[in-house]
Amino acid sequence: MSRIGKQFFFYVLLPLIIGYFIYFFFRPDYWFVQLIDKREPIVTIHELSLIERIFIFSGSDYCWAFSFSSALFIWEGTQHQRFRFLPVIVLITLVGSEFIQHLLKSSFTWDWWDVVAALLAFCLSLVLIRRNYEKK
């Protein structure tokens, strides 16, 4: 497998698969899981510790943010030029996508841990992928 292929699998595809499994196993009440499998949740919210809650409710956001950042940074790596402002745009998109939920509370779910998860995902993706390109 080529370097790009490996990066695509580990940094883009795998996080999406993990994120989907978090929904599939722990949040089956979500409409897109219900399309495939109608069943009861394995856990109830009241039984969960803080760490478990963060994993279940922000883990999938982390995976999405990491995969999204990585996809864009890998795409940038395939170009002949660096886009200086790409990390800023990605960061604004990630944080903005969480804050817009705060403004549209009635239709979306909002959580501070989701913002933290998005920031961590962005930083990790930036270090793992973009910094690598800069070194080369």
Place this chain on the structure above:
Amino acid sequence: MKKNKHSILLLPIIVLLYAALYIATSYDVPCEGDCEKVSKVGEVLRNSKSYVYGANRCTYLQGSDTLCIYVQDTTGIDWNHLADTTCLIAQENGLLQQKIFVIKNSTFPNDTVARKICP
């Protein structure tokens, strides 16, 4: 140059794909109809009884007539009375002939402490 032109097209595709995933995973389906009624039952119970966590349909199958009332493991509570009260609240909210299950969910497997079929 041709290759670069094609790969630039990937950018909007990536953005659109992730936007679709974002909407799919962030959008909370509005709680209307049956969901709203069940939610009201849970809210009334929670507000009046400190040991009640909430009420849910026991199964996500459409048209379910089951109501699971999740409670804290508390001693000295008449769980059958809670089931009766739930029946009344359910009826007030338009949920008739429901099957009530009062469940202690702090134990594994969960302990069903009362069952009742509402009139």
